[in-house]
Amino acid sequence: MSGTGHLDTNPADRARLLASATAYAAGRRTYVVGAVSDVVAANAGRLDAAVRETLADAIRPAADAGDSIDAPAWTRALAALETAAPDDLDGLDGNAVDLRILLHCAFRHDMGGGAGLWTRLLEDPTVLDGQWRAIAARDLYEAGYAPQDAPEPPIQHLEPLGDADDPAWGEVYLKLVGGAE
Template structure:
């Protein structure tokens, strides 16, 4: 992630990965009734013009039930994101733009949603040592460790953690874990 002049972070990712991050984060955040809703919806709104029409429609379909639910906590944030998706002027810029805090939260949400599914996006993001900061890496390693994705004999995550709550034999996520903690198979 690189800092630009507006004190915002720019995550240099391709359009398909950008769409996947936003979809995964949205799926995780809907119905949470926490701060993650505001962060995810703010990043969606800020980047709506960078998304093609099909991605905007897919996100709008995922957000609309939460915006229409009338929940006093979540609905205003989702309504803003929905309005941005529906009215966005095309913006051919690359990457994903947002505040450092909002992008970190978006990445956490997308990662937690994807854990146990397809690890391909996270493998690609971890190939760029500047894409994900050390704090994000440490917390995500902890999440994988506690979910049982750390392979036998792998180093423990660098932050406080619980004992593994399971033993999941998934080589793709084991590789993501090892990349997060700097270990090798």
């Protein structure tokens, strides 16, 4: 997966994905900061003023922290949010790899919370590719969200770390495993 990508989402899901990914990436000091901040910056004009302000509030502490690794990326995203010209296009655009990383960050942030967004995204088989599904299934499996006697994820994994016993995430896991082939 390379080049430019597009993730077809409605405005509410777009805002939620960006907020969850930003919350996960803030302070990580890894490549995810650059990927998430680039997608935020590229799509700032597609967000309404309230969503831009919420994201800016979440990003500002990381941009102001002066961290030589994270601050430049967050500063660029913050500038884009503050100066974005309105853009009425749908979905999220960006580098295909950055979009995949953004989805992983949002998913990891949301694990253990509400599964509704991920249940909706999994209804469209074209939104989340097979590699993403396999990795997300592994993450749920290792966190203990796989239902009893469910198949193991199709990629290398560790043993489950417990039994999270959340039926909503169990359903997401089963959809991921069934869609990973």
